[in-house]
Amino acid sequence: MAAIDCGTNSIRLLVADLPAPSAGPQAPLVDVTRRMEIVRLGQGVDRTGRLAPEAIERTRVALASYAAQIEKLGAERVRMCATSATRDAANAADFRAMVEQTLGVEPEVVTGDEEARLSFTGAVRGLPADAEQPYLVVDIGGGSTEFVVGTREGGVEAAVSMDIGCVRMTERHLHGDPPTLDEIAAAQADIVVAVDRALAVVPGREAATLVGLAGSVTTVVAVAQGLTEYDPARIHHARVSYEQVADVTADLLAKTREQRLAIPVMHPGRADVIGAGALVLRVIMERAGMPSVVASEHDILDGICYSIL
Template sequence: MTPPAPPADEYGPFGPPLFDDPTARAVSRVAVIDIGSNSIRMVVFDGAARSPAYFFNEKVMAGLGAGFSETGRLNPEGKARAMAAMRRFAKLVDGMGASPVIAVATAAMREAEDGAEFRDEVERETGISITIIDGEEEARLSAQGVLLGWPGAEGLVCDIGGSSMELAVIGSGRIGHRVTSPLGPLRLEGLGGNKKTLVAHIRETVDTLKDEVGEKAPRMFLVGGSWRAIARIDMSRRDYPLHVLHEYRMTPKDVRETLKYIQKRSVDELRALTGIGESRMTLVPLASLVLKEVVKGLKPAEIAVSSYGIREGILYEQMPQPLRDRDPLIEACRFIEQKDARQPGFGRALYHFILPLFRDRPGGRLRIVRAACLLHDVNWRAHPDYRHEACFDSATRANLGGLTHEERLFLGLSLLHRYKGSRSGTRFDQMEGVLSDKELRNAEVLGRAMRFGAMFSAREPLSHGEMRWFPKRRHLELRLAQEARDLFGEVAQSRFKALVSALDATSEVKMLRGTLSGG
């Protein structure tokens, strides 16, 4: 038998892996320090450069901008805490061998009369050079962080810090108009006055912003700790089952309901519900007033939370364009397979082997099939009794970009079915309502297809046989090369029958003369 000719590009639409390319490895261990008005955080990125892996991540709630509205200067206690944090970070990056080390300071340091002086003092003490960026540059970097996770993002990025809030228009992989405003909760805290006066000030500022960036964006991407805290409260209020903030979606109505919920509860009650730290939670009531007016004034159709922001935007800045153009999900899964799988590279072969079952799926779903094949074997070290749970958790809890929550659960469920026939009694039971019945069936088919295809891991599966799927007749044909007869043993036959059952199909196995040469 002569198999169909392999695609011109055997990697399909994703291209060959780039993470071993020198241009990609050059950005594989980058230290970024973000000196904000409320917090100072250092992140060291490592691994799959297109989809950041957090080798190190530490935050100190220094509060540099506390009291700025009254004094015009950095908070003295905040300066002491910031200096201590920077000394520690300098020691750490030296020990980790991170390079480059990029430090940026935002609203508090750029606006305080002693900001430049403190920057120079930190540089003398630590040797770390700090760039004080303006509001538009802050907006640009935050927008780049969103593009790192969503290359096709369209809409408006809204980044809130302690002393400022930035907006940036994004679309077609580019960043458009950018604007900054003094709507950070630390800044508002120092204005005084009653709630009515404060709301009027926020509303007036938002009206000005609307003139700059427009309204009715298809999606607003929320960046910043205060927004994430509000999203966490929304999750708690709705009893949402998947506790992953990145790509969490809310409607304007959801936001309105949650902001009412926040205003009716004390900081201590909200902390008890979510586990958010006190210094962050004390800013949430003020931040919720801002979000209410932003959503009301700018009228986005949908609100999404981005865990990627200015720090990831700085990483994105270091990437060559070919790397930026890659799919963050696929690149991350390739890196994980290379690092953890028993047979790195088999995931690509498995994908082509099971592809006939999924050819009618849209391209967006095919990338999830590809991701599943890359990850199908990376948890092989887990105890056999819990391997299915390890697979599910690795997908639903992993730091992966380029995934909606529905796609994340679909990926996790398909990997669960790679090792276990039934999902009953698993952690997925708590999340079942997120996926439709059709998607539940599709995830099971994908899992069972990978489980069967893995039986041919001794060599490239397409050299042993191929599957042909006839969807109108619901018929699955397995065509095996003569040399694969012994591989298609009792266990393989059982797994093939399970796949046929999941497809609700009829089947036929044909043994062919000769050896296949596909792959």
Template sequence: MQKIAAIDIGTNTALLLVAEVTQGNEIIPIVQEEWIVRLGQGVDRKKNLSSEAIARTLAAIQEQIEIVRDLGVEQILISGTSAVRDAVNREILLDAIKNDFGITLQVLSGDEEAKLTYFGALSNQNLPGDILVVDIGGGSTELIFGTQQKIEYATSLNIGSVRLTERFIGTDPITDAEYNSIRHAIKEQLTSLKHFDAEQLVGIAGTITTLAAMQLQMDIYDSLTIDNSLITISKVEKIISVLKRKTLSQRKKMPGLKPKRADVILAGALILVEVMQHLKFTEIFVSDRGVRFGLILQELGMINV
């Protein structure tokens, strides 16, 4: 079987997938790991990638490539999303990746990210009817509507867990004024959002998978358990009510919540609950797949981006 590696460089994380591809083009994960690099730190305000964030990201990529090479995998795909797309100095990162590792990073447009996200998330699904995929990232939130076979509509909202945390949260624990400001900012972004008559709501990315892990009080993250699990809006609201009362150091000790996500999880959870309320969904299916699976599908010629 063919082996391919895909790296997804986001605003908050660098995600590695090493997978085997069967003759029927089924993607079977061998390795899935996450590095929290916070590449987008300060990008919302300064529009630049900081030297520290670039260094963290390059160090993570170095570790990822070592894992990939140890497995004997030569083909490595790598893409960048919101933070790379928004940064005016992104060429510094792109040049460093090319010079250090001999790999060209693909900077995804919003539309390209939406397509890779959607088909990546559904790559192990066979869902009937209309589907809405929600991708809450560090810098933006994507909503993609369609069927198992095609995308009908996609939009990107300028709200993400890191972006909102940096913009609104300055005290520990969060104040009522900060909390209300975040909710108001999210609601403002949602006012122009069209109604989606979807039968299935599917969520991907770190905010949603973390909330699923917290729901299960998971000490060690298990992708197989998280993938295709279900989380209700009432459960998300209960988690939010706990998070908003805790300090950062207290949140870092909560089961299912990785310490490096503890500062941004509340903003991400608020995005999810506001989206679900706005679209009148009471539950969401969780997918542990996304852009990195879409990159492999693109490489195999199974989707055209």
């Protein structure tokens, strides 16, 4: 089966096989391939309310490559979910028409609640035994961040999506290179309001383990670990402390874009927005009282695949 997640900043593909029945009900999928391209579909959406033609074209090019690989690998079922940027855009119909023509499948523009539930489902399978329940799962995307509380056996207890993604916060507040202290303070204030609102809906402060998803989290964890190259195997289920996250966040926000590009684990398409993504993670940990975060490389893509079943 094949799952595509098209967000505000990136478009990602997972082609996977089901685990063997003997592996048990919590066994993860068997990856055939995972791919990610930074296409910045949400470029300017927070300001204009529309998807930019050049952003749709960048997405089309990446999607055409994915479609070719899906056909080559012989995936029997395909589901594509589009998230924050396409929920917000007045011209989302242009995007949908492009996807149908390129992929041959209609994209599903999922709600923030559905996005949160898919992310939770993908993230909690295979978590290590020392990750105590209940979980607070946070998926820090480009346009929005999803907050989900639940358990492996009982599923989702509560979920909410807030418009505090790394692209949105960068475009709204962090204009300097590096951003000024006033810009950072404005972004932090915006994030605090949204996080507190989310934690009033989901009981995140009562959770035992914070699980962080998506590129902002995995990049912060990779930097905190001092990796010399991006290694998903070392990042997946790695645990880092609040103090490490705070140090990495301060360092990223103090650097210029060129300095961030020089960090060995930094994807070029993430260098301009990683400061905002790290700030979102740091504020979540502060407001929820979380001493550490467990990173997961399994997320909404895995949840989309499970949903196909």
